[in-house]
Amino acid sequence: MKEASPGVKQILYFDCFSGVSGDMILGAALDLGLDLQEMKDMLGCLNLPGWRLERERVNRGGITGTRAIVYVDETQPPERNLPVILALIEKADLPDVIRSQSAAVFRRLAEAEGAVHNIPAEKVHFHEVG
Incomplete structure (x- = not known):
C-alpha cells in the first residue's frame, strides 16, 4: 500500500x-x-x-x-454469536490494538442489533460476517 x-x-x-x-x-x-x-x-x-x-x-x-x-x-457457514466472534478475535494473530478495536466494533454492532431485535447482545447472530 x-x-x-x-x-x-x-x-x-x-x-x-x-x-x-x-x-x-x-x-x-x-x-x-x-x-x-x-x-x-x-x-x-x-x-x-x-x-x-x-x-x-x-x-x-x-x-x-x-x-x-x-x-x-x-455449504452452510456457521452461525456465530458475539462470544464466538470475540473468541476468534482473541485467537487471531493480530496486534493488541487491532484486537481490542475489533472486539469493540463487534460489541457495538451486537448492542445495536440486539436493541433493534430486543435481544441481548450475546444472542445476536452475525450471519453476514460469520
Whole structure:
C-alpha cells in the first residue's frame, strides 16, 4: 500500500448514504492501492480455514469499481454469536490494538442489533460476517 508523505495525515471518509458491505469495503481498499496478496495475508492472520479471496472489476449504474469476493468452502457457514466472534478475535494473530478495536466494533454492532431485535447482545447472530 502506498505510504503517506512524511508529516502528511491520510484520512479516509466513507459516505455510506445507502449502506456498505464488507465486500464493498474490501474492494475500496483494493482500489485505493492495497495489494490483493497483502490483503489475503492480513486476513490470514484471523486463522480461519476454508476461504479464498478474489477480485473483479464491476460496473454498476455507470460507476466502475472493484468487487472483492470471499468464497467459503462450507455449504452452510456457521452461525456465530458475539462470544464466538470475540473468541476468534482473541485467537487471531493480530496486534493488541487491532484486537481490542475489533472486539469493540463487534460489541457495538451486537448492542445495536440486539436493541433493534430486543435481544441481548450475546444472542445476536452475525450471519453476514460469520
